[in-house]
Amino acid sequence: MSGKVYQFKMNLVEAKPPIWRRFQVYADITFEELHYIIQTVMEWGDNHLWAFTIPGVKGVITPDLEEAESDDKDPQETVLSDLVKEEKATIMYEYDFGDSWLHELKLEKILEPEDGKFYPNCEMGMGAGPLENVGGIWGYMRVLEALKNPKDDEHKEVKRWFKEMEMEDYDPSYFDASEVSAWLRELYED
Structure with a gap:
């Protein structure tokens, strides 16, 4: 890969x-590669369908081409x-159409690659990757609420x-x- 970051x-x-x-990612990656990078930075398991949408761009970017529109x-x-x-x-990324985990990606900066820096990389973040198959963001927040409150039904x-899942x-x-x-380095290093 080369070019902008x-x-x-x-x-x-x-x-x-x-x-x-x-x-940070190279600008010339495919959306499939971006999907795998998102899966890694969110600590997801890549077990569900997904799609990207971009405001102002017709159609979606999806591997589910059997159901694709023109x-x-x-x-x-x-x-x-x-x-x-x-x-x-802005790019919207939906993962798991049943649970509908919706992510908003904002392109903050277009950079020149730094010598000696590996791409893709994760600069910072907040919060653990949510558990999958819990009913999306609302189900996840409900699970966390029940987990921290011993009086919750x-x-x-x-x-x-959590014990069965060894978590x-x-x-x-x-x-x-x-x-x-x-x-990311393990996955993408040549």
Whole structure:
């Protein structure tokens, strides 16, 4: 990869407290590559359908080409910099159409690559990657509410579920950008 670097700030829509990531990628990656980078920085498992939409651009970018409309684009062939060209541009990314995890990506900066710096990388963020298959952001917030309140009717059930999943030490506030950057390096280093 070469050329410009895009710095995005990505927010998980309606997450309270906020869950966000700031990461950098080469501008000439495909949307499929961007999907995999998002999966890594959000600590998702890549088990569901997904799509990108860009305000002002017709159609969606989705791997579900069997259901595609005429304006839809193949993420393996569509290059990020072909559709996103200016700072402050917005991309919407939906993951898991059933739970509908909606992410808003804002292009904060277009940069020159720094010598010795690895791309993609995660610069910073807040909040652990949410648990999948809990009913989207609202289900996730409900699970966290039950987890922290022993008087909640669902507290015992949620605690048992966390134990079965071997996640008793799950901390919804934990996020380590350097750890995520190391994962990205493992995945993308030549």
